[in-house]
Each structure stands twice: as C-alpha cells, then as structure tokens.
Amino acid sequence: MLDTSELTAAVERFADRLRAAPQSRLQRGAAAEGLALARELALRAHRIESGESEGPAMPDAGVFVVADQLLVAGTDLAEALRTAPAVPREGELGEAVRLVREAAARAGV
Template identity: 45%
Template sequence: MPDPTPLLAAAERLADRFRTMPQSSLARQAPAGLELARTLARASGATAEIPDAGAFVVGDQIAVAAHDLALTLTASEGPEADRVLADALKAIAELR
C-alpha cells in the first residue's frame, strides 16, 4: 500500500492555489485544473466524469478527486498502486 500523504499534500497546495488565484488567471488555468481533477478521478476508478461546474470550483474538484484517489490507494497494493501514485504526483507537478 503506497503512502498517499504526498499526493494529498501536493493536491491541497494546488487546490489552494486555484482557490486564491485572480479571476483572470483562474479563467486561463481552470480547463487544465478540471482535466487534472478528471484524471485523478479516473485513476481512483470513478465511472462518472467530473462535470464542468465553472472555474470557481476547480480547486475543490482537484482536492476531492485527490482524496478519493488516496482512499483507493490505501486499499491497493503492488506495483500498479505505486505507478498510479507516481503518475498522479507527476500530473500535479506538471500543472504547477
């Protein structure tokens, strides 16, 4: 079982950045943030796509998707779980 703590910390930092960025920056960055949230949700096994609920909720969507993925990872073992965690951390880092 991989430790999801780094994932949660990175996702929360990014989510907070989205929550506090100026509206002009948020408008530019929101599509990428939404895609990240959707990627994290898919990695957790979600079957429904995260909806586009507007730029102002993207930070929350990232945080929720990361928490869902962390729960999935705590119940997983093996190299696949480690790869999913590494991929998620990479995706977060690339958006920063």
C-alpha cells in the first residue's frame, strides 16, 4: 500500500494555518486558494474512485469553512490513493503534495 502520510501532513498543516489566519487574510485570497485546492483534490479523489473525469463541484461554504473542506478533500484523496488498485500512484501522490505546498505558499498563511 502507498504511504500517504506526507500528503495528509501537508494538508493538515495548510488547514491549520487557514484556521489560524485572520479573517482579513482569508478574504484577501487565502480562503480562495484553499477552496481551489480542496476542489482539485476532491476531483482527483473522485477520478480515482469512480474513473469518471468530472464530478460534483465542492460548494463555496465561506471563508471560515474552507479549512475543513480542504481537510476532508485531502483525506479523501489520501485514502483513494492508499486503497487504489495496483496501478502505480506514486506520481499522483507526489503531484498532490506539490499542489498543497504551492497553494499554501500562494495563500501566504
């Protein structure tokens, strides 16, 4: 099985930083970065689990909820990668970790 702990840790760090960020920073773009990432991670999990290229879009539930949305999407993707069939998923895992780190840097939190 694939070790997804690096992805989970990166998502948890970013979500924690979003939770601790002041409202003004969230409104200036940090929450939008978190939501965009959550949507991307959720879509990737959906693709792995269903094989479908499109899935339901994660709603914008507000700046104070985005950390939880990110955590759920990241955890879902980690579990999808961990339990996926034997198709090599290391590249997808590395890409997801990179996406999380880049979004966190752009968010400035």
